[in-house]
Amino acid sequence: MITARFKGQFDDFHLDAEFSLNMQGVSALFGQSGCGKTTVLRCLAGLERVADGHLLVDGEVWQDDRTFLPPHKRPIGYVFQDANLFDHLDVKGNVLFAQKRTRDQRGPQLSDISGLMGIDHLLDRPVRTLSGGERQRVAIARALLSSPRLLLMDEPLSALDRFSKDEIIPYLEKMHEALSIPVVYISHDSQEVERLADYMLLMEKGRVTQSGPLLDMLADPKLFIAKSSKTASVLEAEVAAFDDADHLSTLQVADKTLYVPGFVAPIGERRRVRILATDVSLAREKPSQTTILNVFDSKIVEIAAIDEARVNVVLEMGQAKLIARITTRSLRKFDFQVGQTVYAQVKGVSMVERRKK
């Protein structure tokens, strides 16, 4: 358990962040650039010291009025935005730098980690010759080899182009799967967060405004992320069947069946699916003449206006929540009300490539 409070004045914003986190899974610290995400992460690492700060990690005081544990005494790993490798050492020297300084000899070994991050073939290379994606993988391996009890990642993908991002995300997913190190992950990219996070902290202007399990947060129409044009519901699904003839996968989401074109994964595996709010339309009666395969009966639990023209309608299907984006005119025309049962037609489903244990 992490309990934190950081208060202080910085050049361009006032930091007043208070939050607590469980030491498990991936917690995303999400917010626009300049809202103080990086400063909070640096405070957690001890790289930044605010006068008014309290930090308790698993019962240990890392910072309070009298104590300040310097960064090298905190059992953390830190992945910087731009990798920040040591230029005077080769890849192997970089990753071993961490391991040599850990007292915990039962921690991960070089061979395990280099295999996990796919850097075996890079070990003898000078770091200057690495690509952006390779540098970041080495940086992650280096952080992991210090046997951290908490891994802090400051937008590790933001300096990379789309191609390198896609290349590195599977490694991050593999890492979460193989090692049970809690991660605090900074991002301003909602797709990255949907893919990787379990828990989300929202930051605005130096404050943590909301926090909670990712799927609940994404379905909360009061939060600013619900206003984005890319607002989406992310649902946990289990692969139930695959139809060879039509090449259609059947996924179980809560008590509903979802059809997705193509082969998704072997039966029994869990995946996250992502449904754009703009891909969901509503009908009063069960549509019979439609090409859309995925039609669910669901209950309206919340209606929230985005602007004059559009609203988000939050639907409940079992434990899962689905957001539909419709126009205010349609809302009026059909007189949708909270508590009503409606039929949601889902036009598009995309897979969030995350493997779950």
Place this chain on the structure above:
Amino acid sequence: MLDPILLTIKLAGLTTLILLLIGTPLAWWLARTHSVFKEPIGAIVALPLVLPPTVLGFYLLIALGPQSPLGQWAVSVFGQALPFSFAGLVVGSVVYSLPFVVQPVRNAFEAIGNKPLEAAATLRAGPLDAFFNVALPLARPGLMTGAVLGFAHTVGEFGVVLMIGGNIPSETKVLSIAIYDHVENLEWTQAHILSAGMLGFSFVVILVMMVLEKRLRAVRRGA
């Protein structure tokens, strides 16, 4: 003729070694401190750049003389007064060449910046560990520049040596003094040989410096 050359190498070598030992921590402090004394101390270190060597030599002579507390302390340590001795020359050279070592090393530390040190700290390296295993290796081109400049500058000094060293063979008669002596005594051949040697030496120093600079810039670009 070999005597002054060996003496000069001995003086410059010893001076460079001492300068690296005291100049590196000083440069580190100047590069990283936010103290109000940062600029005043930096200015004092840089003083020998603009001060006439004779002025520096004059003050050193007074400061190290047997009448001064420092001089008396030196007598109790070295068993003799520092002026007009090799030890006195070393002290003078260290002061005189200090900025030539501190400045490039300080620049190198500043160019490294905070980031590699932060990375080191998050990888459990304490401040000393980070200094020796991250900052020093990364600053190597700057340290080499400092060493070359400090050595070359000590080899070429004249004014300070004349003021506090005098002209004692095998003790304080270094190259530049020897050349001056030869010219005074109209021994042109010897003066020619020594001067040409210095000319070649200086050329090599500048060449080495330029190569080092180029490498330092490459390091900065890479970072």
